Amino acid sequence: MGRSWMIASGKGGVGKSTIAAALGTGLAREGRRVCVVDADIGLRDQDAILGVENRIVYDLVDVANKECLLNQALISPDGEENLTLLPAAQFARAKELEPKAFRKILRQLKEMNDEVLIDCPAGIERSLRGLMNSDVDETIVICTPDDVCIRNAERVCGLMEQKRLPRPQVIVNRLNPALIEYGDMYAAQVVAQVLDLPLLGEVPEEPMIYRALLAHMNVMDVACEGREALVRIARRMRGESVPLPCYGTAALPWYRRLFRPKHKEVKRIDC
Template identity: 55%
Template structure:
């Protein structure tokens, strides 16, 4: 049976594209047949993540408009035959895509693949709505970072799903910093899940390797790093396994880290002067 996961977020830049591409790679490496569908029309990124930026000939909109067959637009990832990319169109807007066409594409893809991962644009606008309107059986993965703004925007996504009578999302909390969680300055993934009252799918720590991988046009799952370890657990959960949760921030910090962690030093307010006087 095929599973379709929609990666959504209220706030932008929380890691949807990085995490969906990474999970697509891990699922394909586990022997599954996977399609990564870039639904971020006008702002595509997944071709870059998979090193396919020079191979795109046809895209999602070409399939929707009948200019090519679905099979012609699907690009196989280099050295990973189980993974294909359906690239987003670059010069169109979300309103140009007819959800009925997307629905048809999804039902064709589901017949031949185990997993379809859909990377959506941020926000509650047409881009996400088009995907949510494209049929039943979609499971939403709400990606967010552990801050108030993101949690508030996450609530809006949950309300949109309720409005559409779709099941609640599973939560993927990204960029957790154990030291800050331990110091009580950042929410843990569990706290965010409790606040939003949705099940936790997984948690990924802040990891400089994510940026360093991106700089090399690679994904964090291609390197030994904490983000990879976290993503492997999440890929297992998507396949129905039940690995333990790491619960970043719960582990006791060493004496040195507890006592010598740099504390924020607030600037003293300067009376009657422009705010940037001491620049």
């Protein structure tokens, strides 16, 4: 029986889908059988990220409504025989996915795979609540290093606790090491401390991640620091001990503090 991972965030657009697709690919290339479930009903995007958008016939809601068999809805990206995607419905509403039916599908997927990654919708509404069940084995909260995202992540963690899900681990995304070192951005450990969660990994702000999406490429095929970061996280998910932190610590050595370049101040415009 495989493991399932719920990948959630309070705030939207923080990188859940990007990270879920990359970690799914990374784990599959390490020989794990992986299924990525796009559970963002009505706003599907994993198909585009994984390059299978022209091959979708059935989706998660079709499987839940018994309009097709689970196997008929699963798609493998070209050359990734260990990886499958269960796409989200494009035009359905979240309430069309029965929580009981989702749980049954999740159990089936765990029987077929080593790892099942659930790419969740943002927020704490019914669309997320309906995905929370006791077949979820691990939870990950994605957070960017800012107060708004941290506050919303706290709400998701509260909901997970209320639903008796396992305690989440946090991945901090879009870190800028230069800003962190000069004290202008929270380091990943600071975010993890504020949330009081174990830090699973950290990903830098990486232009190649966005450019790979535009070029319809999988970020795991692009040589860049972002890819290295995601490979490290996939290894940590497999239980390997891979050291952190990687992208800036708050404390600078004295000689770098002495010669630090001046940053432009954030100034209010006088009206």
